[in-house]
Amino acid sequence: MAAPSDVNEINISSSPHFADNWSTAKIMLAVIIALMPLCVYGIVLYGLSAFITILVSVASCVVFEFLFQKLTKQPVRVGDLSCVVTGLLLALVMPPAIPFWMVILGAFFAIVVAKGFFGGIGANVFNPALTGRAFMFVSFPIAMTTWSTPFADAVSGATPLVSHGTDYMSFLLGNRAGCIGESSVLLILLACLFLIAMRIIDWRLPLSMVATVALCTLIAGGDVLAAVMTGGLLFGAVFMITDYATSPVTPWGRVLFGAGCGLITFLIRNFGGFPEGVMFSILIMNVLVPFLNRIVPRKYGYGKKKAAKEGK
Amino acid sequence: MRKFTFKGGIHPPEMKELSKDKKIECAFPSTKSVCIPVTQGGAPNQSLVNPGDYVVRGQVIARSDAFMSAPVHASVSGTVKKVENRLVTANVEAPCIVIESDGSDKTEYLAPLDPFACTKEEALARVREAGIVGMGGAAFPTHVKLNPPAGKKIDCVLANAAECEPYLTVDYRTMLESADKVVDGLAITVKITGAESGIIVLEDNKLDLVEVLSGAIDKHAMKDKLGVTVCKTKYPQGGEKSLIQAAVGREIPAGGLPADAGCVVDNVGTLVAISEAFREGKPLIDRSFTVSGLSCENPCNLKVPVGTLVGDLIPEVIHLKPGVAKIISGGPMMGFAMINANFPVQKNTSGVLFLTAKEAPAYEENPCIGCGRCLKACPCALTPVLMNRALTAGNIDEAKKFGLMDCVECGSCAWVCPAHVKLVQRFRVGKNIVRAEAAKAKAAAEAAKAAASKGDK
Numbered sequence: 001m002a003a004p005s006d007v008n009e010i011n012i013s014s015s016p017h018f019a020d021n022w023s024t025a026k027i028m029l030a031v032i033i034a035l036m037p038l039c040v041y042g043i044v045l046y047g048l049s050a051f052i053t054i055l056v057s058v059a060s061c062v063v064f065e066f067l068f069q070k071l072t073k074q075p076v077r078v079g080d081l082s083c084v085v086t087g088l089l090l091a092l093v094m095p096p097a098i099p100f101w102m103v104i105l106g107a108f109f110a111i112v113v114a115k116g117f118f119g120g121i122g123a124n125v126f127n128p129a130l131t132g133r134a135f136m137f138v139s140f141p142i143a144m145t146t147w148s149t150p151f152a153d154a155v156s157g158a159t160p161l162v163s164h165g166t167d168y169m170s171f172l173l174g175n176r177a178g179c180i181g182e183s184s185v186l187l188i189l190l191a192c193l194f195l196i197a198m199r200i201i202d203w204r205l206p207l208s209m210v211a212t213v214a215l216c217t218l219i220a221g222g223d224v225l226a227a228v229m230t231g232g233l234l235f236g237a238v239f240m241i242t243d244y245a246t247s248p249v250t251p252w253g254r255v256l257f258g259a260g261c262g263l264i265t266f267l268i269r270n271f272g273g274f275p276e277g278v279m280f281s282i283l284i285m286n287v288l289v290p291f292l293n294r295i296v297p298r299k300y301g302y303g304k305k306k307a308a309k310e311g312k
Numbered sequence: 313m314r315k316f317t318f319k320g321g322i323h324p325p326e327m328k329e330l331s332k333d334k335k336i337e338c339a340f341p342s343t344k345s346v347c348i349p350v351t352q353g354g355a356p357n358q359s360l361v362n363p364g365d366y367v368v369r370g371q372v373i374a375r376s377d378a379f380m381s382a383p384v385h386a387s388v389s390g391t392v393k394k395v396e397n398r399l400v401t402a403n404v405e406a407p408c409i410v411i412e413s414d415g416s417d418k419t420e421y422l423a424p425l426d427p428f429a430c431t432k433e434e435a436l437a438r439v440r441e442a443g444i445v446g447m448g449g450a451a452f453p454t455h456v457k458l459n460p461p462a463g464k465k466i467d468c469v470l471a472n473a474a475e476c477e478p479y480l481t482v483d484y485r486t487m488l489e490s491a492d493k494v495v496d497g498l499a500i501t502v503k504i505t506g507a508e509s510g511i512i513v514l515e516d517n518k519l520d521l522v523e524v525l526s527g528a529i530d531k532h533a534m535k536d537k538l539g540v541t542v543c544k545t546k547y548p549q550g551g552e553k554s555l556i557q558a559a560v561g562r563e564i565p566a567g568g569l570p571a572d573a574g575c576v577v578d579n580v581g582t583l584v585a586i587s588e589a590f591r592e593g594k595p596l597i598d599r600s601f602t603v604s605g606l607s608c609e610n611p612c613n614l615k616v617p618v619g620t621l622v623g624d625l626i627p628e629v630i631h632l633k634p635g636v637a638k639i640i641s642g643g644p645m646m647g648f649a650m651i652n653a654n655f656p657v658q659k660n661t662s663g664v665l666f667l668t669a670k671e672a673p674a675y676e677e678n679p680c681i682g683c684g685r686c687l688k689a690c691p692c693a694l695t696p697v698l699m700n701r702a703l704t705a706g707n708i709d710e711a712k713k714f715g716l717m718d719c720v721e722c723g724s725c726a727w728v729c730p731a732h733v734k735l736v737q738r739f740r741v742g743k744n745i746v747r748a749e750a751a752k753a754k755a756a757a758e759a760a761k762a763a764a765s766k767g768d769k
Contacts (some may be wrong), residue, residue: 010653012403014737016723017644017672022730024681025387080678109404122681125396145522202684249684249697258664264755295700300553302320 004106009139024121029079030200035088035239038161041187042180045150046096052179054091056100060107061087068116077247084120086110089129092135092181093232093279096148102140106132126286127246132281137279147177171229182235192238205247206237210261217221220270236278246286260285318557320691321546323725324478326517331604331611332481336489339614339629345412346388347617349400350374352443352659353451356382359409368420369617370595372443373409382453383443387597387617388413399655401641402648408656411619420543422593427500428533432703435590436506440584442589443596443659448472448579449485449642451660454586457578460571468503468569470559471498471512473521477643479604480663482581485613486600487512489519490584490652491528498582499534500590505576510538512558512580515545547645548722552577554691566718581662599657607636607666614672616657622664623654630666637669641695644672645723675732686725687736690720696725707766708749716742 043051065083069076090110094103110132135142158202170176174184182188193200210228217227228234241247241261248257261281268277351357357377367373375383390413397405425438440455460466471494475483487494494512502510509547512525522540529538543549543558552570555577556562557663562573570577578586581600589593593609599618604611609631616625622639639645641655643663686696694715702710719739726735 009637010639010649010651011674012649013638013674014734014740015644015646015648015721016669016727016736017638017640017649019645019673019675019727019729019732020322020324022728023677023732027681027730060609082681120679122679135628165671199685211418222613243465244682244684248716249680249682249687250695251687261675266569296698296714297687297693299694299718300557300719301563301565301568 016142021255024082028085030198031085031195031239032081032088034194034200035085035181037093037187038092038181038184038191039088041174042096045174046148046180047151047181049148050099053094053098053103053180054088055094055255055282056103057091057107058084058087060104061111063088064108064111065116066114069120074115074120077121080121085112086115086128086132088279090132092239093129093133093179093235095144095146096180097146098136098140098143102143104134105139108138109135120311122245122255124245125289126283127240127243129243130240130282134279134283145233149177150175150183161198168225168229171226179232179235182232185229185234188234188238192234194238195238195242199239201242202251202254204251205242205258206234208255209237209241209262209265210234212259213266216263216266220266227266227269230268231276232278236261236265236282240294241276245288247290248292248295250293250296252295252297253289254293255286257289257292259286316558316596317544317546318549318554318691319693320550320689321554322689322725322727323421323545324547327478327604328481328517329392329612330479330481330606332484333604334481334485334612334614336482336485336511336600336613339616339620339625341616341620341624343621343624343629345390345409345624346412346617347398347408347621347656348384348387348619349398349511349658350384350395350407350409350658351376352382352409352618353445354453354456357381357384359395359407361392361395361409363392363394363414366390367392367411368418370420370422370597372441373411373597380453380456382440382445382455383595384409384618385595385597386411386640387619388498389416389418390414390468399648399651399723400654401658401661403651405733407769408619410614415647421750422589422595423695424593425590427449427590432506435500438589439504439586441595442585444585444589445596445659446579446611447581447599447662448595449660449662451658454578457569457571457576458501460505460569462696464571465574466571466576467574467627468560468576469498469505469507469510470555470575471510471583472550472552472555472577472579473512473514473518474543474555475518476515476545476546476547476551477645477647477663477762478550478571478600479644479665481604482520482600482602482613482662484521486580486584487518488524491521491524492567493584493587494580495525495528495532497578497580497585497587498538499532500586501576501578501583502534502537507576508537510534511559512538512540513549513555514540514551516542517545548691548720548724551691551720569662572649572703592613594667596659599659599661601657601661602663603630603666605640605661605665605667607633607668608632608655618659618663619656621654621685623652626653632666635668636666637674638665638667638669638672640665640672646721649684665741677734678731680729680731680733683730685730689724689728691724694718696739699742700733700738703738703753708742712746717746719743 114131264281357374400407
């Protein structure tokens, strides 16, 4: 009997015996691709300082991830590219002219404190990039609110939410002062469509957040278009609340999470002490994720009456 | 019109083109001997033969008195050599009867029985005596399925022709080559259960069968009750829960059987066996199955006596290429990885795959990133990611809340997982823990009861 085991090395494992060819790294790569146009456009608008900020942020995130995993004797997972995504996200929500050493501190806080200390990829409670930004926001409030005007170097201007500017065309194209990646509504929407089409993000999250802000603004009698298109709302709704580890996994959990982020954003913007509320709204809602995950879909075979009706 | 499909599911590569055009060929083991597991579905059987006994093809060689059991028959005529434990599917050792064929074609079948003239009891006894079990994989004794407890009305028999497992083509070939027997088996099942209709449920990747099957139905006396339904191709269509949802839009209540949804689901192979049991009196002693995989030089569909060791077909019938990384009994989504090929083809063996390392990679498990893809893939609307988190935290009760015991182990969640988390494996372990605890609690309760009654005396 020539059993094949005589000549071959046979693997044993539980089923299923093959898998789809997605991987964590491929998902992260898709997000990086979606962020690229925003990076390039940010550099075009704000010049070399934006480029340096992006570079420093990504590089320090990668280095901190590597060092932390080495020091704590964990398997090094830099290859999953999640630290690159964190680096890009962190840079894109910075003012272009931020001093680079502040960016390094922010990256440290994002990767080591917000992610590493909580158990690494998938286990963190708070969005790493936003935690890093929040740390910088409270530590360096002036540097974090010094905005550059496009095509000029480090000219201070007020944030659009404060200045009541309502030039919708400039919001769409992003030809205005603001964070590196948050300015162009058009590019963010394109990235959003790309990520939804690639099934990387769930449409429920951005839609529920933006819709909630729009609805609240409408009820309050504000300028709905300006509320949606300005500040960090769209960037946060597309890239920040869709972070897997820090958002719910269930469909209705996601809807409520997005709606909660939208509601708190609206409240902070209109009644809070800061002009912009996206960052804190998301960080607050991050805490609620385990509870929102309890809102699970109806399981197959439960709720007989409805099932019986469908059969008829 | 309602779309014939179910919620969730995945689209793995079908890989059926390897063997779908290959006719089912009869084959015989090179050693002229078979190794027949004593129990193949249902409660454990007792061997009725001893080494040295002469047995005839079709003779009962193992049975049990338990209702939930099916007898096993000799698949060749010859001498019993040994009754001993051997490796079988699922990588466990189980008692097997080894018979060496004397090369004769003597048979000892039952007398043919007209299924439409006999009583329900006679028909059920025939299905049981023929040793028929579910040939789709689960090996559930068919006579039990056809005889639901009083009060459960069956109105629909579904012929499971989805064959949603990649690579497998034996059901497709069976329908193409023996459409009349499939239809006859379905009609008999409709008659036995008193159902109003019998539906053959196909996936829309096998549309060429619609004409073949409709033609066979038109020729049958019971054609008014029989039909064909085409569903959207998706895995795991062939799972009972998904099949019933797709074909008739009902759900099996949690913890229940298809009968609780008014349905009986039978694989097309089982239907052929039922037809043969009545028309020819032939017990379930031959099994058709698919041999495939990229490490197999001649992917094919074979028909062999039950108990044929797969290794005894190599290299005479099955030619392998070097580089076999995995041998699977069944399909790639739910089949068992075997440690070698020397395991017998059983009544429920639908395929044997020889996969290369590229086809069946040894994935490294990475941390769950919480993407939620498994929720969309799950055909039972469970929450695999949260079940997994609960189980890794040792919280069985929480895992049960998220649906651990409702999991059908179809593997869709693990298939879509980008981090290759070993979801199904962990769920199996979790389910076993729950079952072991339940058994322990039951035993403790019985012991307490026994002690109490002893105290009374």
